[in-house]
Amino acid sequence: MAYRFLARDADGDPSITYGELHERAQRVAASLQAAGLRGERVLLYVGTSVDFLVSFFGILLAGAVAVPLSPPHLSRALARSESIVRNAGARMAIVPGTMLKRFVQLQASNEAFAALQLTTPDELAAGTSGRCIDATASSESLAVLQYTSGSTATPKGVCISHGNFLHNAAMISRAMGLSERTVGVSWLPLHHDMGLMTGVIGPLFNGCLMTLMPASAFVSDPLAWLKALTRQRATVTGAPNFAYELCLEKVxxxxxxxxxLSSLEVAFCGAETVCADTLTRFASRFEACGFRSRSFFPCYGLAEATLMVSGGPAGEAARFVTVATSALGQGRVAAPRADEPAQRLVSCGQALAGLDVAIVDTDTLRPCPADRVGEVWVRGSSVARGYWGLPSETEAVFNARMAGEGGAGFLRTGDLGFVRDGELTIVGRLKELIVICGVNHHPQDIEATVETCHPAIGRHAGVALPLEENGRESLLIVQEIKRTWRSDPQPVLDAIMAEVAQRHGIRPxxxxxxxxGSLPRTTSGKLQRCVARAAHLGGRLDVVARSDVPAPGPGPLHPQPVAA
Structure with missing residues (x-):
């Protein structure tokens, strides 16, 4: 058996062997080749199921390029999907049979989808009796367009080759100690880089058994994940930090x-900030269930590097790095004095074999000293070749060079970190992305939503910021209110909360x-997000009202002395 899917009904858990998968994928590939799609992009709107695997590998066997996507079910997801359809230039979309009617209706009302040829996994499997023509791929052949998960209306398609997948799979397997005896369980969405790599590509590379469950099953009942680990005697699993926190909250x-959980050898944690407190509390809570703290495998990666850049080592307890908060705020790495505020960071381990990681000063483009924080740059065989259809951004992001150096270019990750004793620690984001539940949200997008949701709000007068609460990253919005507004501020707060939830799928x-005019700005008038966040944490904002404190009644508004 290769893959098993946990069912929610009494019909048993669907499964498929490697032989069955190859045979069925061959039939899909033959149909795609007959439709003239070799070398073309094929959109894959199929959720976690046998149909996803058959369709995905069928696309690759046909010599086409897979574009795994989540079905557009909300207005925000629809706008994102429109952008992807236009950018990818795909001719065909594979959709579940249960959603075909909805996609046909979407074609009639949306120009971006109108030209797509729609088909289902069943139609492809029954479309031809022949076998596909061998479409042997080289390591440089494009395999997947992995669209970044940001909330922006213009997501970028990362061009991942067959060689990228093979290198990253091999290095992850080496770092985690995976083999054909590995037993995995995953609920991570297969259209995301972490779910695709660890739930589909990795198991195939190692020839091991993987049990998959839909993300919705975990979100509605985190205990279901832990029960699956128990029932399958899993040796490897993983998720973003928020998932471990949700288990602590709900179980x-x-x-x-x-x-x-005594069979677990590796429980990787990545895709967002790894919180030392979460790892410590999870290990303590579930120690009675046989969970061992040394099973945690903190890691760092991004879609532009296929998935993983650093992690581990496997079988050893996660390493925490305690640093002085004030020094870190200045870009320095220093041990705290006895009476000095400090914070515990989590080491994300050594760079995977075959990858070079450098910490670079973004002003001088020179390597940072060991006690300095800089941007994380990466190069090696796992790094993708660029963004689909975006040559300028590809050159800037994937071909960076340090001052005075030639040779192969680096990938600029946009993340800030430092290397100590050969291990990478991430401290923040140069790009100012807000990551919630493993999904990136650009602050500019959220700010644009806020400034149009109520007449009391002016343009370019607010900031969206990350806020850590109980080990989980959440959203803070600080917004100036017009000087002329004299009514109750509660409707303004309600409008912001509702509109952000509707447009971006997150509740501040x-x-x-x-x-x-009270938010910090540069001399050129640019809002300073980091300074605003520090002012909030330090209780220095000129507060008029806030959503977690009862707002004043109607009448002239005056700043409230409310602590952060």
């Missing part, structure tokens, strides 16, 4: 007796209204 003490943890 009740009386439910621990039914869990056995806190919305703070401040007086006109």
């Amino acid at each position: 009740l003490p009386e439910q621990l007796a039914d869990l056995d 943890a806190v919305v703070v209204l401040v007086s006109h």
Whole structure:
């Protein structure tokens, strides 16, 4: 058996062997080749299922390029999908049979989808009796366009080759100690880079058994993940930090007796900031279930490097790095004094074999000293070749060079970190992305939404910021209110909360209204997000109202002395 899918009904868990997968994927590939799609991009709107695997590998066997996507079910997802359809230039979309009617309706109302040829996995499998023509790929052949998960309306398609997949799979397997005896369980969405690599490509590379479950099953009941690990005697699993935090929040003490996590050898944690407190509390809570803290495998990566850049080592406890908060704020790495505020960071391990990681000063483009924070640059065989159809951005991001150096270019990750004792630690984001539940949200997009949702709000007068609460990253919005507004501020707060939730799929943890002109700006008038966040944390904002404190009644508004 190759892959098993956990079912929610009484019909049993669907499964497929490697032989069955190859045979069925061959039939799909033959149909795609008969449609003249060799070398073309094929959109794959199929969720976690046998049909996803058959369709995905069928696309690759046909010599086409897979574009795995989540079905557009909300207005925000539809706008993102429109952008992808236009950028990818795909001629065909594979959709579930249960959604075909909806996609036909979408074609009639949306120009971006109108020219797509729609088909289903069943139609492709029954479309021809012949076998596909061998479409042998080289290591440089394009395999997948992995569209970045940001909330921007113009997501970028990362061009991942067959060689990229093979190198990253091999290096991840080496770092984690995976083999044909590995037993995996994953709920990660297969259209995301982490889910695709660890739930589909990795198991195929090692020839091991992988049990897959839909992400919705985990989100609605985190205990289902832990029960699957127990039932399958899993040796490897993984998720972003928020998933471990959700288990701590939702799994009740009386439910621990039914869990056995003693078989787990690797529990990787990545895709967003790895929180030391979360790892410590999870290990303590589930120790009674046989979970060992040394199973944690903190890691760092990004779609532009196929998936993983650094991690581990496997079988050893996660390493924490305690640094002085004030020094870190200045870009320095220093041990705290006894009376000095400090924070615990999590090491994301050594760079995978075959990858070079450099910490670079973005002003001088020279390597940073060991005690300095800089941008993380990466080069090697896992690094993708660029963004589809975006040559200028590809050159800037994938072909960076340090001052005075030639040779192969680096990938600029946009993340900030440092290397100590050969291990990479991530401290922040140069790009100012906000990552919630493993999804990137550009602050500019959220700010644009906020400034149009109520007449009391002016343009270019607010910031969207990351806020850490209980080990999970959430959203803080700080927005200036017009000087002329004299009514109740509560409708303004409500409008911001509702519009951001509708447009971006996230609910702000806190919305703070401040007086006109009080947000920090540069001399050129540019809002300073980091300074604004520090002012919020330090209680220095000129607060008018905030969503977690009762707002004043109607009448002239005056700043409230509300602590952060």
